[in-house]
Amino acid sequence: MHSELAGLMQDAASLHRFVRFLREFCEERRATHHYLSSSRAFFLYVQQLAEKTETFLQRLISSPEPTYRSPRAERKVAALKRFWTVLHWLIKPAADAHTLRVPVPLLGLLERHLRSLGGFSESKVVTLLSPDLNYFQYRTGPLRELAAQVTLMLDAPPFPEGLGFIAIPYSQESRLFTNLLLYHELGHFAFETEGNAAGLLPQVDDALTAVLGEQFASAPEPLRSWCRGRLVAWCEETYADLFATFLIGPAYSFASIELFNLLALLEAPRSLRFDSEHTADAYRFNEQLNYLKNAGWWQCLGGAKTEHQKLIEKLAARKEEEYLYPVPDIPQLGSLLIRAFLRVRVPVRELVAKTCKECAADTRPFVAYSEAIWRYLANATVPSTLSLGGEAFHPPEVATINSAFLFSLASLSRLLAKVEGYDASRPKVSDYGQVAGRIELWTMKAIEDLALLSRRPKVG
């Protein structure tokens, strides 16, 4: 064999084996586990693309010499390798997230929420199970660009329309309450899909010019671009937080406290600090609390405040002047960037309101049903059918989640006191944890039931 052809053959065979492994991996997982429809669509795409890739590689090797040696062919193979490297990264955490490992009822609710937003009726999100103790959204923009190139090259099916990726830390797989943070990642997905980063640039530039003045106008372009990047990233974080708060209410803020507490992020200096991608936690809770108060949620939560509520209020009360963003080598720039950013808050709030206004979490069902939901949970009973005054009611999912979360924070001891063998004078962490877990389980079951009950064919 010609030495160049031998080299190419080795290269192609290596890629072929790699792709075949991924295809068979997806086939095996699909045959042995159940997945949500979004994951199934992703695996099907991978399998179809793998077949096309294998055919392409064979055709390339079989083609006459000038074709396989051409720079064009090399570029194609390089693009394929890049794309399959990205897919390799996504496939394993997606395969790990089968239906026994993810909170299926919550993901169902999340997808129904997403599809009810204008412009997202065909959207789906693939859940990834991540080794990081953090939630994140995988940006699909660069992936889609590569996919479009590969589709054209292989005559392969296009990358599934409206498909996004969000990740759950594997330790939280069966939890309900902390997984409400997925709504934040859904917000990132919406922000990216709507192209809001580009849409906000004029306001970002105006704010930077207003605060930095000539300094910004005369700065070299890389620095200007870096400043814009910080503000856009902070806008996106604000958008994602408000998006989640709009759709799921205070339960999102409580879930944030749960995770940040676990990560020990809420001590004072840290909670005031911005970083290049994230706003300070104190700012985040200020924005959320501001919305929750305006929407009437905060007033509905009842008189005796839980520790979570107190902490949210305490963090939200920190003065804006205390926020920090240290920029090495350029003193003052960080605080000026924060000042500029705070001027763009209003357009971000407006963007979220525009996207979510039809689906904003309503306080009225919470007010109507929360007391009953608490009674059901205190009686160790799934609160999906509430008997009130001799009539059966099915509370909406968001009201159920908020009521149950608040019950778990405020009144768990009511339930604990009824458990045989529990001694209030010698409380055990494990008992508390077990009962807290049960409340999440019953709430998850209630979400599952409510989805079924709402799907029933209506009579008449």
Next chain:
Amino acid sequence: MPILSRSEIRERMKREVDNPTSLVITPLLEEDDALDSDSINLRLGSYFLLPRFFQQPFFCPDSKSSSFLQVSVHVPLGDYLVVPAHQTVLGATLEFIKLPRNVSGQILTKSSVARTFIVIETAPWIHPGYRGCLTLEIANVSNTPLLLYPGRFMAQLVLMDVSPEEPAADERFNPKYLGPVYPEAPSFRDPKDDLAAIGIPETWVIPEREPGGQRRTRSSPTNR
């Protein structure tokens, strides 16, 4: 011990949850089909525990072993599970039940299901005040593999008044199976503790564990 009729079941379902005599069944899909004149038809849920290939020569019911016995499987509504001939699987009802404090229940295989030689219960008695989805010990005792699908009516729950009613005391929940919504692995006390409670000081029931966690069966205890 009179059996609760459909009208009595409906009446108790209308009572508020704090009332100790209230009954909760949720979700009650297609109520008219679900309520018979003297029983409630219950559907199969989506979660199962299947027997695991067991590496030890036998299963010992102690506090550490129960989760090794089975493997969880989720079968979404719309999909199915095949139970091979002469095999068993743990399932649960789709419905979550809260029984009144003065009512016992008995769960039975629906006759149409029983005629395919599926048995769903070997521990059919449900104590007053029970909460949870009911665990179904499903056995295919036929010679044919049989298909099960979540959402199908599988069981009949018959409710009976406990009379005279036990004196009202503060209601306490058993932590062993606290409101299960999926089939849960069995929970056992260690045989040593179990037997110590009736005055048996020495036991040879629990096989010794080797350092790697593997079990070694002590066939002839030297201290007997």
